[in-house]
Amino acid sequence: MARELHGMVEKRGASLWLTHVFMILGVLIIFFPIWLAFVASTVTQPEIVRPPMPLWPGDQLWENYSKALFAGVNVPVSTMLFNSLVMAIGIAVGKIIISLLSAFAIVYFRFPGRNIFFWMIFLTLMLPVEVRIVPTYEVVAGFGMLNSYGGLIFPLIASATATFLFRQFFLTIPDELAEAARVDGAGPMRFFWDVVVPMSRTNVAALFVILFIYGWNQYLWPLLITTDPEMNTIVMGIKQMFPSGDDVADWPVIMATSILAMIPPVIVVVSMQRLFIRGLVDSEK
Amino acid sequence: MEKRVIFRGWWLPALLIAPQVLISAVFFFYPAGQAIWQSLFIPDPFGLSSQYVGLANFEFLLSDPFYRASFGTTAVFSILVTLCSMIPALFLAVIADRLIKGSGVYRTLLIWPYAVAPAIAGVLWLFMFNTRVGVVSWYLGQLGYDWNHVLNGGEAMGLVVVASAWGRISYNFLFFFAALQAVPRSVIEAAAIDGAHFWRRFWTIVLPLLSPTTFFLLVVNIVYSFFETFGVIHTITSGGPQQSTTVLVYKVFSDGFVGQDLGSSSAQSVILLFVVGMLTVIQFKFIEKRVHY
Numbered sequence: 086m087a088r089e090l091h092g093m094v095e096k097r098g099a100s101l102w103l104t105h106v107f108m109i110l111g112v113l114i115i116f117f118p119i120w121l122a123f124v125a126s127t128v129t130q131p132e133i134v135r136p137p138m139p140l141w142p143g144d145q146l147w148e149n150y151s152k153a154l155f156a157g158v159n160v161p162v163s164t165m166l167f168n169s170l171v172m173a174i175g176i177a178v179g180k181i182i183i184s185l186l187s188a189f190a191i192v193y194f195r196f197p198g199r200n201i202f203f204w205m206i207f208l209t210l211m212l213p214v215e216v217r218i219v220p221t222y223e224v225v226a227g228f229g230m231l232n233s234y235g236g237l238i239f240p241l242i243a244s245a246t247a248t249f250l251f252r253q254f255f256l257t258i259p260d261e262l263a264e265a266a267r268v269d270g271a272g273p274m275r276f277f278w279d280v281v282v283p284m285s286r287t288n289v290a291a292l293f294v295i296l297f298i299y300g301w302n303q304y305l306w307p308l309l310i311t312t313d314p315e316m317n318t319i320v321m322g323i324k325q326m327f328p329s330g331d332d333v334a335d336w337p338v339i340m341a342t343s344i345l346a347m348i349p350p351v352i353v354v355v356s357m358q359r360l361f362i363r364g365l366v367d368s369e370k
Numbered sequence: 371m372e373k374r375v376i377f378r379g380w381w382l383p384a385l386l387i388a389p390q391v392l393i394s395a396v397f398f399f400y401p402a403g404q405a406i407w408q409s410l411f412i413p414d415p416f417g418l419s420s421q422y423v424g425l426a427n428f429e430f431l432l433s434d435p436f437y438r439a440s441f442g443t444t445a446v447f448s449i450l451v452t453l454c455s456m457i458p459a460l461f462l463a464v465i466a467d468r469l470i471k472g473s474g475v476y477r478t479l480l481i482w483p484y485a486v487a488p489a490i491a492g493v494l495w496l497f498m499f500n501t502r503v504g505v506v507s508w509y510l511g512q513l514g515y516d517w518n519h520v521l522n523g524g525e526a527m528g529l530v531v532v533a534s535a536w537g538r539i540s541y542n543f544l545f546f547f548a549a550l551q552a553v554p555r556s557v558i559e560a561a562a563i564d565g566a567h568f569w570r571r572f573w574t575i576v577l578p579l580l581s582p583t584t585f586f587l588l589v590v591n592i593v594y595s596f597f598e599t600f601g602v603i604h605t606i607t608s609g610g611p612q613q614s615t616t617v618l619v620y621k622v623f624s625d626g627f628v629g630q631d632l633g634s635s636s637a638q639s640v641i642l643l644f645v646v647g648m649l650t651v652i653q654f655k656f657i658e659k660r661v662h663y
Contacts, residue, residue, distance in 0.1 A: 102467050110464045112479050115539060118494040119482065121505060125497065136508040151447045187390040193376055194383035202387055209398045210650060215619045216642045217627040219635055220401035220408070261374065273377040302487035304601035309627065318529035320487045324605050336503060343493050350485035355478060362544060 119347070125340035126150065133336045145337065151206050153341040158326040162342050167317040168237075168311075168350070169301055174264040175238040176300035177293050184286065188251035189277055193263065210245040214306050223310055232313040241306060247292055254288050255281065291364030294357050298350045300358055395636065398558040402643065408636035420633075427637035427661075436613060436622070437638070447531060448595035453593055454535035456584075477547065484540035488533075489601030495533035496606045507604040519607065525613030528605045530615050533606060534599045542587055547584040550576070589653045596645070618642060621655030 121140070123131055128143035139152065151160045190196075191203055214221065221240055231234030266276040307321040317325060323342050327334050354361050396651060413420040431437045462480065464475045483491070498506045499519060507517040519525040553576055556590050561571045600619050603609060609616035616624065622642065626635030 103471075104465050105472070107465050108462070108469070108476050111458070112476060112644050115480060115483060118491070119486070119496060121498060122494050129412060133503050137505055138503065140505075141641070152487055152567055158547075179578070181391065185388040186386040190383035190386035194379070195376055196380040196383045199383075202391055205394060205399070206390060209394050211647065215597050215600060215622070216639050216646060217398070217401040217405050218623065219632060219639070220404035221397060222627075223404070224396060224401055224532075225548065239393060240397040243390055248390065256373070263373070273379075273382060276377075297432075298485060302489075302601075304487065304489040304604070305623065309606075313404055320489050320601070323493055324489065333502070336497070339493070340497065346490050347486045350487070351482055354485040358478060358481065362483075362548075365544065367540075 093334065100144055105264055109237045116117040120341050124208065124342045126344050128337060130333075130335065130337055134333060149337040149341045150345070151355055153338045155343065158338065160288075160314040160317060160322070161320075162319065163343055165317050165322045165342075168234075168316060169268060169346075171234050171305070173297050173300035173349075174235060174304070175274075176241050178239060179242040179298055180244065181289055181292055183242065184247035184251050185282070185289075186250050188255055189281060191248075192252055192255040193273060193276075206245045206248050208245075209263060210249075214240065216264065218305065218309060223248070231310050232316045236269040236310045237307060237316075237318070241300065247296070250288065250292060251285065254285060256276035258284060285361070287363075291360045293364075294353055294361045297353055301350050405636045405639040405643070407507075407525045409640045423541055427633045428641075429630050430542055431634060431637050431641070432482050436616075439613065440616050440618055440621045443527075443613075443615065444596065447527065447534075447599075447615070447617050448592050448658065450527075450531040450590040451595035451599070452588060453540070456587055457539035457541050458612050459539045460537070460546050460580075463543050463546035464576075464621055465548055466547055475548075477544075481540045483537040484544075486537055487601060488537065488599055489532050489605050491537050492602040492605030495529060495536070495602075497605045499529055521611055523611055526611055530599070530603050530606050534595060536592060538594060541592070546580065549580050566580055569584045592651070593646075593649050596649070608647070618645075 088330065124140060124142050125138065126149050127146040132138055145311060154166075155161050155163065157165075174326065187202075191199060223336060225236045225240060228236075230239070262280055263276060266280060271279070302319070302320055303339050305320050307318045308324075311317050312322070314322070314325070319342065323339065323346060326339050326342065376466060408420075410422060410424060411420040412427065426481060437481075464478075466476050469476075488493075496504075499506050499517060501518050501520055510517045517525060519529045559577060561575055566574070588602045596617070597619055599617070600623065603615055603617065603620050603625075607615045609620050618638065619642065622635055625631045625638065629635075653660050
C-alpha cells in the first residue's frame, strides 16, 4: 500500500526522468549568464568583437586574469578585491559586535531610556542608505571620511536587523543560566563572555554569511564616496572599467573582473550553505 | 516578552548600547532629519544660502510629469521583477520537491546567482544583450529581430527587469522549496488516494498552504525591487533611454548628485521614506500572521 502511494505522489520511471530534465534545463538557463562571462574571460578581444563569440572556453585564461589582477583598467583589480574584502569583513564584524552588545543591554538590563533606545534602533530598519544618500554623504564628507575604509563601513554598520535577531535569541536563553551566574557571583560581562557569546556561535556564523554578502555587494554607497580609484571596491569599480564615449570596452578583462567579483561571495554561500539558509530565514523573520 | 532575571546598574548597559546608538544617530537620524529639513528649502544656484519654501518642493514634484512618470516606471518595474522572480522560482521549487534524490545538488547550483551582486548581474546581462558584441542580441538579429535597448525604452525595461529578477530567483526558490518540504505528506497522499492528480493537488492543496510564504515573498521582493536594484539600472541603462528606466531611487541619485538639485532630491527622499514606512508596516502585519501559521 505504502509503496503504491509513493508511486502516486513521487514520480518514477519516465516521469522522474522528465522531472530531472526540467530541473537541468532550469539550472542551465539560470547558469548561462555566468558561463558566458567565464567563456568571455578566456578568449581574446577580437573573438568577442566579431560576433557571435564562441560558447566554449579559449586558452587566454591566464593572460586575461593576470592582466585584470595586476594591471586592470584604472587600478589593478587586486586592489579593488582587497578593498571589497576590508569593507565586507568590516561591515559584518562591526555589525555583529555592536548588535551583540546592544541586544545584551536591552535584554538583560532595565535602565532609563531603554524603550526609547529600543525604538530608535527599530526605526533604523526603515531607512535604507538609498533613501538618505545626500545628507549621509555630507556627514561623511564633513568627517573627512571620503575615500576611506571608515567612510565605506560606518554608515552601513548600524542596522537593526542583527540587533533584533540577537534580542530574539537572547530571550530564549533559560533564565536559570543567568540566575546561576548571579549566585556564583559572576558579573554581567563575565556572563556575557562565558555564556551568552558561546551560545550565540551559530547565530553569529549565520549572520556573518549574510552580512558578508551584503557588504561585498554594495554598489551605490562606494560609488558615491570613493572618487579615488585606489579605494574603489570591485563591485562598483567594474562599471568604471567601461570606456566613456565610443571606445570599445576591453571585454575579456572586464568579464574576468566580473568572475573575480563573484568568486568570494559564491564560495561563502556554497561552502556555508546550511548556515546561509539559516541566516536568510532568521534575518527575514 | 521580558527577562525575569536581570542585572542591575545603568552605566554598564548605557556603555554597551552606546556604539549602536551613536552610529544610528550620526549616520541615520541626523541625515534623515537633514533630508526632511532640506526638503523645505530651495538653495540658490551657488549653494551659499537657501530660502524657506514650505511644501513647495513637494507641490512641484507631484505636479512634475517626470516625477510622476518615475512613479509609474517604478510600479511597472517592481511588479515585473516580482513576477519574473517568483513564478520561475515556484516552478523550480515544485519540480525539485518531487525529487527524492538529487534535490540538494540542484539547490547548491541554484543558489549561485544569489551571491552575484546586482551590479555584476547588470554587467553579465549587458554583455549578453550588448548591441555590438552581445551573443543573444546577435542571434536575435539572425532571427530578424533588431534588438536595441539603448534606443528602445521597452527593451531597456525588459533587460533591467530580467537582470534584476535573475538573482532573486535563487532567493525565492530557497523559501518556496523550504515551504514545500514542510507541506505534510499525509495530506498529499490522502488527496492522491481520492484520485486528485498532480496539478489538482497543486492548485487545491499545495498553493493555499504556500500562501503565507507567497505573501511574505511578495512584500520582500517589492522592497528589493524598490531599493536594491540601483546597481542593475546604473550599469545597464543609467535610467535611459528618455528616463524610461528611471525608478524613484535612481531619480533621487540623479537629481541629487548629478543634477545637484538638493531641495528636490531631499523631498524625494522624504516621499521614499514614507513609502518604506508603509512597506515596513505591511511587512510586519504579514509577519504577525506568519506567527500563527
